Amino acid sequence: xxxxxxxxxxxxxxxxxxxxxxxxxxxxxxxxxxxxxxxxxxxxxxxxxxxxxxxxxxxxxxxxxxxxxxxxxxxxxxxxxxxxxxxxxxxxxxxxxxxxxxxxxxxxxxxxxxxxxxxxxxxxxxxxxxxxxxxxxxxxxxxxxxxxxxxxxxxxxxxxxxxxxxxxxxxxxxxxxxxxxxxxxxxxxxxxxxxxxxxxxxxxxxxxxxxxxxxxxxxxxxxxxxxxxxxxxxxxxxxxxxxxxxxxxxxxxxxxxxxxxxxxxxxxxxxxxxxxxxxxxxxxxxxxxxxxxxxxxxxxxxxxxxxxxxxxxxxxxxxxxxxxxxxxxxxxxxxxxxxxxxxxxxxxxxxxxxxxxxxxxxxxxxxxxxxxxxxxxxxxxxxxxxxxxxxxxxxxxxxxxxxxxxxxxxxxxxxxxxxxxxxxxxxxxxxxxxxxxxxxxxxxxxxxxxxxxxxxxxxxxxxxxxxxxxxxxxxxxxxxxxxxx
Amino acid sequence: xxxxxxxxxxxxxxxxxxxxxxxxxxxxxxxxxxxxxxxxxxxxxxxxxxxxxxxxxxxxxxxxxxxxxxxxxxxxxxxxxxx
Numbered sequence: 001x002x003x004x005x006x007x008x009x010x011x012x013x014x015x016x017x018x019x020x021x022x023x024x025x026x027x028x029x030x031x032x033x034x035x036x037x038x039x040x041x042x043x044x045x046x047x048x049x050x051x052x053x054x055x056x057x058x059x060x061x062x063x064x065x066x067x068x069x070x071x072x073x074x075x076x077x078x079x080x081x082x083x084x085x086x087x088x089x090x091x092x093x094x095x096x097x098x099x100x101x102x103x104x105x106x107x108x109x110x111x112x113x114x115x116x117x118x119x120x121x122x123x124x125x126x127x128x129x130x131x132x133x134x135x136x137x138x139x140x141x142x143x144x145x146x147x148x149x150x151x152x153x154x155x156x157x158x159x160x161x162x163x164x165x166x167x168x169x170x171x172x173x174x175x176x177x178x179x180x181x182x183x184x185x186x187x188x189x190x191x192x193x194x195x196x197x198x199x200x201x202x203x204x205x206x207x208x209x210x211x212x213x214x215x216x217x218x219x220x221x222x223x224x225x226x227x228x229x230x231x232x233x234x235x236x237x238x239x240x241x242x243x244x245x246x247x248x249x250x251x252x253x254x255x256x257x258x259x260x261x262x263x264x265x266x267x268x269x270x271x272x273x274x275x276x277x278x279x280x281x282x283x284x285x286x287x288x289x290x291x292x293x294x295x296x297x298x299x300x301x302x303x304x305x306x307x308x309x310x311x312x313x314x315x316x317x318x319x320x321x322x323x324x325x326x327x328x329x330x331x332x333x334x335x336x337x338x339x340x341x342x343x344x345x346x347x348x349x350x351x352x353x354x355x356x357x358x359x360x361x362x363x364x365x366x367x368x369x370x371x372x373x374x375x376x377x378x379x380x381x382x383x384x385x386x387x388x389x390x391x392x393x394x395x396x397x398x399x400x401x402x403x404x405x406x407x408x409x410x411x412x413x414x415x416x417x418x419x420x421x422x423x424x425x426x427x428x429x430x431x432x433x434x435x436x437x438x439x440x441x442x443x444x445x446x447x448x449x450x451x452x453x454x455x456x457x458x459x460x461x462x463x464x465x466x467x468x469x470x471x472x473x474x475x476x477x478x479x480x481x482x483x484x485x
Numbered sequence: 486x487x488x489x490x491x492x493x494x495x496x497x498x499x500x501x502x503x504x505x506x507x508x509x510x511x512x513x514x515x516x517x518x519x520x521x522x523x524x525x526x527x528x529x530x531x532x533x534x535x536x537x538x539x540x541x542x543x544x545x546x547x548x549x550x551x552x553x554x555x556x557x558x559x560x561x562x563x564x565x566x567x568x
Contacts, residue, residue: 076521077528078513078553081543105538209529212522213500433518434504461518470522 001063001135001154002128004161005029008197014173016196017204017225018053025197029064032057033127035119036065041129044068044137046092046100047117048110051183051207054118056193058101059183061119066129070095070137071184074106085111091139094149138186138293150293150365160190160296160363161198163334167301168229169255172199177229178222180206187261190297191231201229215239219249219276226253233261235470237272244275252280258301260289262471263387263405266307266326273305290330290385294372296363299339300385302331308381312388314400314451316355317343320379325406329384337361340371341379354379356391377403393474395425397452404474407454410446414438417464419478424453428477433461457481489531489557493550496530509551517550531557537564 008025015024035057039045045062047069049055055071062069072091075084089111092098099113107116135154165172177196181188196203204225210217219240222230237259259269273283284304291297311323333339340348341355349355357378358371377388388403395402395418407418407427416429427447431437443456465476497503501523505516513519519527528539531553539560547553 075543076525077539078524078541078546079521079543080546084543109543209525213526213529431518433523434502460515462514462520462523466520 001157002131004158004194004198005032005060005064005128008200012200014196014200014202016053016056017202018051018056021053022202023053025200028053028057029060030125031121032060032064033125034121034123035061036129037122037124037126038119039065039067041066041127042132044070044095044097046070046072046095046097047102048072048074048088048100048106048114049103049117050074050209051180051188051205052103052117055103055183056205058117058119059189059193063131063135064127064129066127066132068095068132068134068137070097070100070139071182071189072139073182073184074103075109081109088112091149095137136189138189139184140293151367152293152296152365156296156363156365157190157194159336159361160298160334161194163336163363164191164195164298165199166335167256167298168199173201175199175201175228175255176203176225177201177231178204178206178218178225178227179231180208180211180218181231182208185261186291186293186297187231187233187258191258191260191291211236211239215243216245219244219251219279222254223249223251223279228253228255229258230254230256231258231260233470234259234264234268235262237268241268241271241275246276246279249276249279251276251285252282254281254285256287257285258287258289260291263389264288264328266328269305269307269328288328288330290357290387292359292374294365294368294374295337295359295361296365298334298363299337299359300331300333302329302384305329306384308386310381310386312403313354314402316377316401317349318354320352320354320381327386327388329381330387331384333385337363338371339380339385342371342373346371346373351380351383354388357385357387390474393419395420395452397424400452402451407447407450407452410450411438411443411456414443415464415472417472417474417477418454419474419481421455424455425450426455426457426481428457428459428464428481430459430464431461486554486558489554489561492531492534493527493554493557496527497550500526500530507550509549509554511550512548513550513553514548527553535561535566537561 009029045067059069101117102114104116107114134151135157136152138150179192183189286305288302290300306329309324311321338360340358342358357374357376360371375391377391393404404418408416414429418425418427447454465473503517547556
């Protein structure tokens with residue numbers, strides 16, 4: 001990171017747009033170098049806050065001082081504090097910290113010793129300190145497990161940032177990015193902030209809150225700044241399908257809209273393109289990708305949307321054939337990253353077999369086994385990766401394995417989680433917040449075509465546990481359901 | 486008080502997309518199905534409108550629409566303001 005930060009201290013036209021103001025990178029780094037004095041080299045610096053200039057400065061100050069930064073999400077509003085405080089305490093314990101730095105409004109609300117951002121700015125610069133062995137600690141949002149920490153080295157970051165930069169079309173220094181993804185998420189930190197610093201290109205930083213309140217703000221900023229790159233999960237596209245407007249938008253500038261972090265639905269891609277094609281959105285600009293924090297971020301990039309129909313086998317190791325179930329290609333591995341499909345013992349399977357997605361290469365965190373079993377099930381087809389489901393979510397009946405999404409698709413458009421029960425599965429279906437409430441017998445009738453016995457159950461809207469990035473966690477839904485019985 | 490009720494109802498309808506009846510006793514999570522994003526939206530809408538910090542007690546967050554309106558009201562009273 002130090003090499004990168006030193007390079008960005010040179011004057012350049014690139015910088016960060018934050019709350020309508022432009023801050024050249026060299027200015028942000030000059031401040032960060034003066035803030036570094038507030039930090040003790042070699043320590044872990046925990047940062048809790050929304051996307052802001054102060055948070056970016058603190059992150060860069062931590063690297064400049066030779067510290068290991070960790071970004072964590074702020075607590076949710078109007079909700080019981082207990083689960084969040086447990087999460088924060090376990091993160092602090094894991095990294096051996098008793099507190100850290102947070103948004104001013106949070107200082108008195110977090111357990112531990114916290115001080116308000118921004119970091120105090122000294123008159124003179126400190127450092128740069130020697131780099132800490134661990135560049136960054138990323139806590140995963142945990143779709144199927146409780147949050148866990150991934151320790152990434154400076155070499156991991158350098159490798160993955162270069163691999164991402166090589167995917168940029170044309171001159172990598174001629175791009176700019178708009179992002180509202182939180183910096184405590186790997187796609188927000190590595191995919192947006194660090195990638196923009198690395199290329200270099202300018203970054204317009206919005207907040208998740210801005211997007212939540214007004215999803216239009218994202219595409220409007222893209223259009224106004226003529227940005228060529230952005231990143232989003234599937235649910236962001238669905239928000240725009242429901243709530244977005246298309247007036248005064250020119251998206252012809254957008255060359256890459258990287259779509260990752262959760263399963264990309266073919267119908268979402270098609271509807272999103274149909275809605276915004278009139279604003280100049282190119283179909284090829286939609287780029288499904290696959291990534292995970294354990295591999296720093298990027299694993300595969302697609303060159304554009306490719307939707308194919310498959311018939312999936314009921315067993316790991318079985319052969320995938322063409323069929324009617326549409327899946328979205330996640331493309332090919334980025335440079336230097338090896339992706340393979342393995343059986344339950346981790347042994348490689350031939351192309352076209354369904355198995356565990358395994359990742360290896362210099363972007364993979366050093367303390368993980370290589371190849372690393374991602375816990376995701378998928379397959380390669382014509383040299384491109386397809387994701388099927390999380391392996392731990394797989395439903396088992398009579399020793400045959402079934403993808404929960406096949407069940408959940410039967411009750412669309414209602415949000416649901418199909419989870420394992422003793423004899424078959426239960427599909428927990430949320431009552432919608434608006435519109436007619438589905439009838440249980442009708443849902444049960446639809447589920448009768450599922451490949452295993454599934455009982456329909458209605459739950460209150462908002463009942464299904466979601467991760468900090470908004471994905472439904474089937475694992476936690478199953479635990480919650482089992483407890484409620 | 487009326488202002489707070491109006492703002493709360495408007496935020497629930499327009500931004501949180503609530504369709505059903507809204508009464509003081511309506512529960513935010515169980516009846517209206519507000520998720521964390523919707524609850525955040527509600528909190529921030531009040532803070533933006535009244536230009537204050539809601540400072541809700543995370544140990545006993547408001548459970549109903551009436552609780553939420555009461556919380557905003559008591560915060561305004563503490564600040565010596567009236568809605």
